[in-house]
Amino acid sequence: xxxxxxxxxxxxxxxxxxxxxxxxxxxxxxxxxxxxxxxxxxxxxxxxxxxxxxxxxxxxxxxxxxxxxxxxxxxxxxxxxxxxxxxxxxxxxxxxxxxxxxxxxxxxxxxxxxxxxxxxxxxxxxxxxxxxxxxxxxxxxxxxxxxxxxxxxxxxxxxxxxxxxxxxxxxxxxxxxxxxxxxxxxxxxxxxxxxxxxxxxxxxxxxxxxxxxxxxxxxxxxxxxxxxxxxxxxxxxxxxxxxxxxxxxxxxxxxxxxxxxxxxxxxxxxxxxxxxxxxxxxxxxxxxxxxxxxxxxxxxxxxxxxxxxxxxxxxxxxxxx
Amino acid sequence: xxxxxxxxxxxxxxxxxxxxxxxxxxxxxxxxxxxxxxxxxxxxxxxxxxxxxxxxxxxxxxxxxxxxxxxxxxxxxxxxxxxxxxxxxxxxxxxxxxxxxxxxxxxxxxxxxxxxxxxxxxxxxxxxxxxxxxxxxxxxxxxxxxxxxxxxxxxxxxxxxxxxxxxxxxxxxxxxxxxxxxxxxxxxxxxxxxxxxxxxxxxxxxxxxxxxxxxxxxxxxxxxxxxxxxxxxxxxxxxxxxxxxxxxxxxxxxxxxxxxxxxxxxxxxxxxxxxxxxxxxxxxxxxxxxxxxxxxxxxxxxxxxxxxxxxxxxxxxxxxxxxxxxxxxxxxxxxxxxxxxxxxxxxxxxxxxxxxxxxxxxxxxxxxxxxxxxxxxxxxxxxxxxxxxxxxxxxxxxxxxxxxxxxxxxxxxxxxxxxxxxxxxxxxxxxxxxxxxxxxxxxxxxxxxxxxxxxxxxxxxxxxxxxxxxxxxxxxxxxxxxxxxxxxxxxxxxxxxxxxxxxxxxxxxxxxxxxxxxxxxxxxxxxxxxxxxxxxxxxxxxxxxxxxxxxxxxxxxxxxxxxxxxxxxxxxxxxxxxxxxxxxxxxxxxxxxxxxxxxxxxxxxxxxxxxxxxxxxxxxxxxxxxxxxxxxxxxxxxxxxxxxxxxxxxx
Numbered sequence: 005x006x007x008x009x010x011x012x013x014x015x016x017x018x019x020x021x022x023x024x025x026x027x028x029x030x031x032x033x034x035x036x037x038x039x040x041x042x043x044x045x046x047x048x049x050x051x052x053x054x055x056x057x058x059x060x061x062x063x064x065x066x067x068x069x070x071x072x073x074x075x076x077x078x079x080x081x082x083x084x085x086x087x088x089x090x091x092x093x094x095x096x097x098x099x100x101x102x103x104x105x106x107x108x109x110x111x112x113x114x115x116x117x118x119x120x121x122x123x124x125x126x127x128x129x130x131x132x133x134x135x136x137x138x139x140x141x142x143x144x145x146x147x148x149x150x151x152x153x154x155x156x157x158x159x160x161x162x163x164x165x166x167x168x169x170x171x172x173x174x175x176x177x178x179x180x181x182x183x184x185x186x187x188x189x190x191x192x193x194x195x196x197x198x199x200x201x202x203x204x205x206x207x208x209x210x211x212x213x214x215x216x217x218x219x220x221x222x223x224x225x226x227x228x229x230x231x232x233x234x235x236x237x238x239x240x241x242x243x244x245x246x247x248x249x250x251x252x253x254x255x256x257x258x259x260x261x262x263x264x265x266x267x268x269x270x271x272x273x274x275x276x277x278x279x280x281x282x283x284x285x286x287x288x289x290x291x292x293x294x295x296x297x298x299x300x301x302x303x304x305x306x307x308x309x310x311x312x313x314x315x316x317x318x319x320x321x322x323x324x325x
Numbered sequence: 326x327x328x329x330x331x332x333x334x335x336x337x338x339x340x341x342x343x344x345x346x347x348x349x350x351x352x353x354x355x356x357x358x359x360x361x362x363x364x365x366x367x368x369x370x371x372x373x374x375x376x377x378x379x380x381x382x383x384x385x386x387x388x389x390x391x392x393x394x395x396x397x398x399x400x401x402x403x404x405x406x407x408x409x410x411x412x413x414x415x416x417x418x419x420x421x422x423x424x425x426x427x428x429x430x431x432x433x434x435x436x437x438x439x440x441x442x443x444x445x446x447x448x449x450x451x452x453x454x455x456x457x458x459x460x461x462x463x464x465x466x467x468x469x470x471x472x473x474x475x476x477x478x479x480x481x482x483x484x485x486x487x488x489x490x491x492x493x494x495x496x497x498x499x500x501x502x503x504x505x506x507x508x509x510x511x512x513x514x515x516x517x518x519x520x521x522x523x524x525x526x527x528x529x530x531x532x533x534x535x536x537x538x539x540x541x542x543x544x545x546x547x548x549x550x551x552x553x554x555x556x557x558x559x560x561x562x563x564x565x566x567x568x569x570x571x572x573x574x575x576x577x578x579x580x581x582x583x584x585x586x587x588x589x590x591x592x593x594x595x596x597x598x599x600x601x602x603x604x605x606x607x608x609x610x611x612x613x614x615x616x617x618x619x620x621x622x623x624x625x626x627x628x629x630x631x632x633x634x635x636x637x638x639x640x641x642x643x644x645x646x647x648x649x650x651x652x653x654x655x656x657x658x659x660x661x662x663x664x665x666x667x668x669x670x671x672x673x674x675x676x677x678x679x680x681x682x683x684x685x686x687x688x689x690x691x692x693x694x695x696x697x698x699x700x701x702x703x704x705x706x707x708x709x710x711x712x713x714x715x716x717x718x719x720x721x722x723x724x725x726x727x728x729x730x731x732x733x734x735x736x737x738x739x740x741x742x743x744x745x746x747x748x749x750x751x752x753x754x755x756x757x758x759x760x761x762x763x764x765x766x767x768x769x770x771x772x773x774x775x776x777x778x779x780x781x782x783x784x785x786x787x788x789x790x791x792x793x794x795x796x797x798x799x800x801x802x803x804x805x806x807x808x809x810x811x812x813x814x815x816x817x818x819x820x821x822x823x824x825x826x827x828x829x830x831x832x833x834x835x836x837x838x839x840x841x842x843x844x845x846x847x848x849x850x851x852x853x854x855x856x857x858x859x860x861x862x863x864x865x866x867x868x869x870x871x872x873x874x875x876x877x878x879x880x881x882x883x884x885x886x887x888x889x890x891x892x893x894x895x896x897x898x899x900x901x902x903x904x905x906x907x908x909x910x911x912x913x914x915x916x917x918x919x920x921x922x923x924x925x926x927x928x929x930x931x932x933x934x935x936x937x938x939x940x941x942x943x944x945x946x947x948x949x950x951x952x953x954x955x956x957x958x959x960x961x962x963x964x965x966x967x968x969x970x971x972x973x974x975x976x
Contacts, residue, residue, distance in 0.1 A: 171797060195944075196947070197944065204795055
């Protein structure tokens with residue numbers, strides 16, 4: 005007996021957002037990356053084709069980080085001492101995008117200056133042809149100061165600047181508008197808050213196709229169910245036609261997974277937990293893949309092995325059944 | 326070639342000439358006529374309405390003018406382009422103000438037209454003349470008085486209390502066997518029960534002399550008392566004051582927690598509210614020159630927690646699941662039992678509640694609002710510390726409650742105050758300069774901002790971009806009024822040299838947040854309730870608003886901030902403090918008291934904490950006007966209009 009496949013038809017779809025600009029578009033990227041455009045829930049190819057595959061970004065820092073797991077520092081080796089080298093290594097590891105996370109201080113403990121941030125961004129742009137996302141250190145004043153310099157240094161490159169939050173978004177959005185960039189907008193795991201920040205940013209005049217939303221997530225075992233369901237609800241709202249939620253979602257499973265005890269600690273844990281490195285990578289991959297299923301368009305990862313495995317999963321999921 | 330037009334102003338001999346394309350406001354200025362433009366010529370405040378008697382004009386906007394106004398020739402000077410020679414009349418400012426009061430509704434209180442104390446008032450006064458005792462007639466005083474009551478007042482059975490018994494003998498002799506007695510007929514709750522003798526005074530009290538009663542609303546934040554002459558039914562004095570319990574917690578939950586800690590705390594809470602009542606009672610009595618002991622009856626409304634705390638009944642169960650009160654229908658009490666400082670024998674009637682969070686203030690409010698007799702679907706909102714909402718018609722009533730906080734009563738806001746003399750009650754902000762203009766109750770220097778002023782201020786700050794939709798200050802604006810204050814970012818409404826207190830009056834970001842929470846809770850409450858009973862808000866024919874945040878509510882501004890739903894203004898009606906009004910009606914008329922009893926019995930209570938839909942709706946409403954902007958189409962359109970007119974960095 006033939007089985008009829010029930011298909012949902014959605015009135016709305018996610019906007020397409022393009023990161024990076026090639027020489028023809030006024031930048032220096034070797035290619036651009038477009039995300040979004042979904043007209044159905046993730047990987048439901050039989051309902052509507054996904055025009056753009058989810059992308060994997062690798063997070064690098066402007067200097068050797070103080071608080072990263074030794075497993076990560078080991079795998080990146082000397083590249084972690086230099087953002088340009090690190091970016092090259094990340095591109096080789098298969099990154100679709102680079103996330104450069106600026107540090108609050110330099111290695112000597114003095115505050116990172118605007119000129120330092122601009123220099124790091126220029127170095128990274130020179131070292132790789134991939135589109136770039138730059139995160140400030142996460143303190144409003146430092147973010148505003150550094151990101152303005154970054155935006156000007158990268159003018160024309162159509163990078164994404166983050167992280168906009170409801171209490172600090174005006175300066176970042178204004179500089180993104182002035183320099184032709186995008187922004188990422190982070191809200192703490194709430195559908196309404198995500199939507200509200202998108203409204204605030206678009207009220208300033210930044211077109212919606214230049215905003216990526218980051219609804220925040222938790223790692224596997226650390227609240228991922230909550231994050232999953234918020235992302236799913238955001239995507240359902242978008243598909244139902246809610247304009248202000250129709251933005252691609254960027255999430256940071258690498259950051260989340262690598263701060264869990266399971267990834268961070270190698271000693272004094274039960275033997276049943278198995279090999280530390282494998283466990284840490286599994287944690288990052290499982291977190292990322294779960295979020296892909298809830299609608300993530302960009303997952304930001306840290307370990308190159310995770311990148312390879314997540315990309316393989318995406319390859320598989322992108323094959324129509 | 327540019328034309329010029331001649332504009333002649335009524336009462337001004339010299340016409341002025343203006344180039345074509347000029348605004349009427351330009352011509353007004355040229356003529357040297359004073360015309361207020363608190364909104365800075367944005368066409369939002371309606372204060373510059375003038376009457377175009379003849380000539381051609383083009384109105385770019387007629388916001389705040391009704392169709393009849395426009396037909397009569399009214400035009401907003403700041404929004405009207407001169408397209409021909411004109412004859413214009415500029416009305417005096419106070420006339421404009423008066424015309425504009427159509428967008429706010431203040432309701433005066435008056436007794437029902439057919440008030441007849443002889444039939445509906447349970448408190449009665451009789452003058453009796455007794456035959457004096459003699460050696461031939463040694464009947465005791467009380468029996469003698471009973472005989473007189475039976476023969477002269479037709480009362481066969483009357484109850485008396487010990488304190489009255491103690492006074493009978495003296496009163497009879499002081500009055501030379503003529504006395505005036507006051508009785509409570511107790512007819513509504515106990516038909517056939519004996520009347521109670523409350524008071525006995527020597528001699529004759531003329532029939533027209535006042536007989537005093539009080540209606541009291543014990544709010545979480547504000548206590549209001551009306552002193553009423555039960556003979557005429559008129560309210561002779563009103564007084565209100567912040568509930569002294571505020572110092573022990575701003576909301577009912579923290580009050581319950583405090584009161585439950587120890588018996589002493591419970592007694593303290595009882596004393597604090599009694600002190601507050603005595604304070605307003607003394608003030609009201611002072612105004613008409615009587616002693617509190619002359620008040621013969623009190624009817625009290627208030628939320629369930631306030632009622633419990635007043636009566637010294639443990640309230641802990643109100644706070645804990647499954648959220649039950651100790652009592653919803655309190656029996657009739659006497660003032661001495663309650664500790665209320667009126668006549669010790671006076672009846673104290675506490676109105677009935679429905680549930681832990683829907684108390685007598687709401688049953689009284691529903692009666693006062695008239696919604697229990699409404700044919701169409703009516704929404705009743707009590708905008709107080711607890712945002713209670715009732716939806717229904719004369720056939721059904723559902724209710725819910727949510728905690729809104731005291732912001733709309735001016736408490737919990739740094740420069741908040743009650744709606745009394747010296748309170749800023751309305752604010753306009755010039756969209757270009759971010760400079761405010763305000764109106765103060767009593768026309769004096771301001772001391773603070775009352776609830777209606779806060780609603781108005783929040784709306785203006787939002788509509789002019791001083792704050793964004795999330796309520797955060799726009800620090801990119803070039804104005805000294807937005808500054809980093811002691812408590813973070815704030816907006817200065819009045820500089821120190823303009824104020825009574827001699828300090829800058831400002832609204833801080835914490836205040837804004839409190840106001841947002843308050844309005845979000847109220848909006849979420851009625852939307853979740855209307856959805857849960859399957860009645861869309863569009864189907865609501867009238868919205869009745871009760872609350873003590875001012876003498877009126879500016880509906881337009883309340884809609885702009887998303888406190889009230891976006892629907893035609895004529896559907897809204899502001900009723901003031903409906904709780905005390907309901908108590909007042911119950912004080913006057915035993916039939917009203919009976920109806921309130923019935924209302925309490927037929928209201929269906931919906932518990933909002935039963936699922937997470939309220940939380941979702943609340944978060945959605947924590948935005949200006951609302952995260953779902955499709956719910957507020959007229960505000961969205963007005964915003965678009967404002968943004969078009971403004972080109973400002975960072976906005």
